[in-house]
Amino acid sequence: xxxxPGETEDYxxxxxxxxxxxxxxxxLFLLVQARFLLISLAVAIxxxxxxxxxxxxxxxxxxxxxxxxxxxxxxxxxxxxxxALLLLSSILLAxxxxxxxxxxxYAERAPSAxxxxxxxxGDDVERAVLNSLNSVELSSYVRxxxxxxxxxxxxxxxxILFVGFLFAERIWFGAKMSNFFxxxxxxxxxxxxITSIIHxxxxxxxxxxxxxxxxxxMVYVVATFFGIELALSLGILTFILNYIPxxxxxxxxxxxxxxxxxxxxxxxxxxxxxxxxxxxxFVNGNVIDPWMMGRALRLSSFGIIxxxxxxxxxxxxxxMFLSVPIMVMLLVICSHVPGLRKVAVLLSREGLPEDERExxxxxxxxxxxxxx
Numbered sequence: 252x253x254x255x256p257g258e259t260e261d262y263x264x265x266x267x268x269x270x271x272x273x274x275x276x277x278x279l280f281l282l283v284q285a286r287f288l289l290i291s292l293a294v295a296i297x298x299x300x301x302x303x304x305x306x307x308x309x310x311x312x313x314x315x316x317x318x319x320x321x322x323x324x325x326x327x328x329x330x331x332x333x334x335a336l337l338l339l340s341s342i343l344l345a346x347x348x349x350x351x352x353x354x355x356x357y358a359e360r361a362p363s364a365x366x367x368x369x370x371x372x373g374d375d376v377e378r379a380v381l382n383s384l385n386s387v388e389l390s391s392y393v394r395x396x397x398x399x400x401x402x403x404x405x406x407x408x409x410x411i412l413f414v415g416f417l418f419a420e421r422i423w424f425g426a427k428m429s430n431f432f433x434x435x436x437x438x439x440x441x442x443x444x445i446t447s448i449i450h451x452x453x454x455x456x457x458x459x460x461x462x463x464x465x466x467x468x469m470v471y472v473v474a475t476f477f478g479i480e481l482a483l484s485l486g487i488l489t490f491i492l493n494y495i496p497x498x499x500x501x502x503x504x505x506x507x508x509x510x511x512x513x514x515x516x517x518x519x520x521x522x523x524x525x526x527x528x529x530x531x532x533f534v535n536g537n538v539i540d541p542w543m544m545g546r547a548l549r550l551s552s553f554g555i556i557x558x559x560x561x562x563x564x565x566x567x568x569x570x571m572f573l574s575v576p577i578m579v580m581l582l583v584i585c586s587h588v589p590g591l592r593k594v595a596v597l598l599s600r601e602g603l604p605e606d607e608r609e610x611x612x613x614x615x616x617x618x619x620x621x622x623x
Contacts, residue, residue, distance in 0.1 A: 282565050290569045291406050295413030297576060298336075300449040301456065302328050302414075303421065325418040333411045340407045346487045367516075440587070448583045452576045458543045463493035466500075466535045470507060473527050477520060479511055493536075495571045496555050500532040549600045550578055 282289060306321075306328045367377065428438040471486030479485065485507050492499035492506075508525035515521065558578045562570030578598060585595035 279565070286566050287402070287406065288409070290566055290573070291409040292413055293573050293577070294406075294569075295410045295417060297452060297456070297573075298332060298410065298414055299417040299421075301453055302332060303449065306418070306421075321422060325421070329411075329415055329418055332414055336407050336411060340403055342487075343491070344403060346484045349481070349484050367518075444583060444587055448580050451579050451583065455575060455579060458540070459494055462535050462540045462543065463490045465539075466490065466493050466531060469531045469535075470503070470528055473524065473531070474507065474511070477511060477515070477524055479507075479514055479524075481510055481514075485510060493532075495568075496559055496575055498559065498571070500536050504528045504532050550575070550582065551598055551600050554578060554598045 306324045425438075425442070428441055429435060432438045432441065467486045467490030470489040471482050474482035474485050488506065489503040492503040495502075504525065507528045508521055511524040512518070512521035555575060555578065558574040559571055562574040562577065564570075566573070582595055582598045585591035585598065
């Protein structure tokens with residue numbers, strides 16, 4: 252009988268571990284199966300957080316003695332978001348179609364151009380590389396990419412619908428939080444955490460947009476200077492790819508160099524284009540970006556890579572774009588849940604998750620910036 256308590260405790264641990272594994276597997280299965288809906292919902296939540304301050308700004312405007320009703324401000328913000336999303340989706344689809352159609356036209360001479368880069372290693376190596384590239388059916392990959400790009404407009408419409416529902420619910424959010432916790436202090440603390448998440452994600456996206464816009468413009472100027480036909484498309488795709496941490500800038504640099512070599516066929520010009528583009532990415536990504544971010548995002552570099560790999564495997568390319576905002580959300584939440592603070596330590600850069608005073612200080616700093 253003396254061995255029963257120990258056996259019961261071991262059995263409970265095994266059962267708990269098994270339940271955690273099963274729950275994780277179920278959640279992972281749902282994430283994969285409902286990826287289209289969940290990605291659209293995640294994008295809608297981010298857009299809603301970005302525009303919540305715009306709604307408050309519109310609602311504070313006055314026309315004579317009359318103010319702008321909250322419902323009218325929400326409708327105006329929804330119309331602006333819908334117009335911007337549809338316009339951006341149309342531009343992105345047009346640029347992708349241009350790149351994909353040009354890729355098909357370059358498909359015949361691209362393998363020989365790439366293989367010529369290995370000519371200094373001997374004819375056998377060059378011939379082997381050429382045979383390997385010819386065995387790749389590039390046209391099938393291009394058609395697959397075109398089919399996936401076609402889902403962009405469907406996702407845009409779904410995001411607009413989700414944002415509309417979120418705008419309709421925002422009026423009652425404070426009351427719902429109070430009723431959910433049943434304690435004003437707990438509801439206020441939850442609101443501070445949610446506000447901190449919104450502020451940090453918004454700040455990250457604004458800084459990333461500014462840096463990506465500068466990088467894309469510089470790449471466009473450089474590509475135009477070298478006479479690249481797809482200069483505008485390369486600039487736009489560089490702007491988009493820079494939202495993917497670490498990997499996006501590498502892919503964008505390689506893409507610019509590859510397109511430049513296929514068009515010009517000159518190794519020296521390609522090498523110079525690669526070096527200039529790489530220098531632009533290095534300076535903007537490792538100097539300007541961290542300087543503008545400051546302490547707003549104290550994320551572990553290794554944690555960003557793990558988050559990028561996980562969400563990329565689960566949700567593909569959209570998951571790579573959303574990996575950092577999701578990681579910011581997890582860091583803030585885990586910092587204020589006692590049982591999850593060790594997770595926040597692993598996710599943070601210095602291993603020091605924020606406390607309550609730092610949360611208030613960050614929110615006050617953001618509010619002061621908006622007021623000024």
